[in-house]
Amino acid sequence: MNKTDKKYIEIAKNILENGYDEEKLNHEVRAVWEDGESAYTKFLPQEIVRYEKGEVPLISLRKIAWKSAIKEILWIYQDRSNDVNLLKEKYKVNYWDSWKNDEGNLGTAYGYQINKKFKSPETGNMTNQIERLIDQIKNNPLNRRLIMNLIDVDDMADMTLIPCAFLTMWTVSGDYLNLTLIQRSGDFLAAAAPGGINAFQYYVLLRMIAQVTGYKAGDFVHFIQNYHIYKKHIPIVKKIMEVKVDEKSRPRLEINPDIKDFKDFTIDDFKLLDYYPDKTKYDIDIAL
Ligand SMILES: Nc1nc(=O)c2c([nH]1)NC[C@@H]1CN(c3ccc(C(=O)N[C@@H](CCC(=O)O)C(=O)O)cc3)CN21
Ligand SMILES: O=c1ccn([C@H]2C[C@H](O)[C@@H](COP(=O)(O)O)O2)c(=O)[nH]1
Numbered sequence: 001m002n003k004t005d006k007k008y009i010e011i012a013k014n015i016l017e018n019g020y021d022e023e024k025l026n027h028e029v030r031a032v033w034e035d036g037e038s039a040y041t042k043f044l045p046q047e048i049v050r051y052e053k054g055e056v057p058l059i060s061l062r063k064i065a066w067k068s069a070i071k072e073i074l075w076i077y078q079d080r081s082n083d084v085n086l087l088k089e090k091y092k093v094n095y096w097d098s099w100k101n102d103e104g105n106l107g108t109a110y111g112y113q114i115n116k117k118f119k120s121p122e123t124g125n126m127t128n129q130i131e132r133l134i135d136q137i138k139n140n141p142l143n144r145r146l147i148m149n150l151i152d153v154d155d156m157a158d159m160t161l162i163p164c165a166f167l168t169m170w171t172v173s174g175d176y177l178n179l180t181l182i183q184r185s186g187d188f189l190a191a192a193a194p195g196g197i198n199a200f201q202y203y204v205l206l207r208m209i210a211q212v213t214g215y216k217a218g219d220f221v222h223f224i225q226n227y228h229i230y231k232k233h234i235p236i237v238k239k240i241m242e243v244k245v246d247e248k249s250r251p252r253l254e255i256n257p258d259i260k261d262f263k264d265f266t267i268d269d270f271k272l273l274d275y276y277p278d279k280t281k282y283d284i285d286i287a288l
Contacts, residue, residue, distance in 0.1 A: 004195035039287035041228035059195030060249035080115035108155035141172035176218030
């Protein structure tokens, strides 16, 4: 069992044993199941998961859709798109379909915010968030204002889903580029657990940005403000916690070292080695 699997089990246990039960708190919850029933969770506030240099945040306790996770990052930060049909046609990822509006996009959420033009506070030139970030890491690495933010309050009302993993903060220290990801809300089973889609995809973004700016990937910190397990997911999470992990599973991610420009990465530039996850299939309902 690798370090990330241990973190998964430790935090699952903590949420199950100490989490607040929404159903007992007598307030309405927003999320619903497909049939309209309230989707209650057990949750803990303010968890911090820290991955040190060299740790690939990917669990082997269950198979994670790691390629889809990377494709979603390419769609948001490289295509700078909010178009769910593009995600489906270009990348064959379907799992955002339930959140698209009548025009087939996420409104002003996610890639829309990365594509938005604004005046760079450093250069005065018109730019976008990813272009500014890469430029500043390369040319002004001690800048303490290195962030990308997917939530702009001016646009919040037109977002089909207010981004959950919404803020990244970047710091260069010596040879290393370090990343903190701030997540306001985390669905433990579907996306936000240690070594799940969200942690893995932002680790990959760290590796990509480090590569094109000439740094090594440093520490990755994942902060989750409301960390929850939907009550319907509890039996599945309990099963996953009991899985015996294949000891030879020690995932390593190789990225094509020839890519020097962020816009040139494609999904074929990513190779996952020594990943032997448990293959049990679970039927996971997603709260809407
Ligand atoms: N309640 C909720 N949880 C989420 O994790 C979530 C949302 N809503 N809304 C927006 C996106 C959509 N996300 C999703 C949606 C579906 C799966 C899902 O079905 N996962 C399956 C199969 C993955 C695959 O093989 O493609 C799984 O086994 O994890 C995961 C994340 C993440 N986000
Ligand atoms: O990347 C993602 C996207 C979504 N989620 C989860 C977190 C919540 O369970 C729902 C969103 O519902 P809110 O009421 O808006 O918080 O989606 C995630 O974990 N990761």
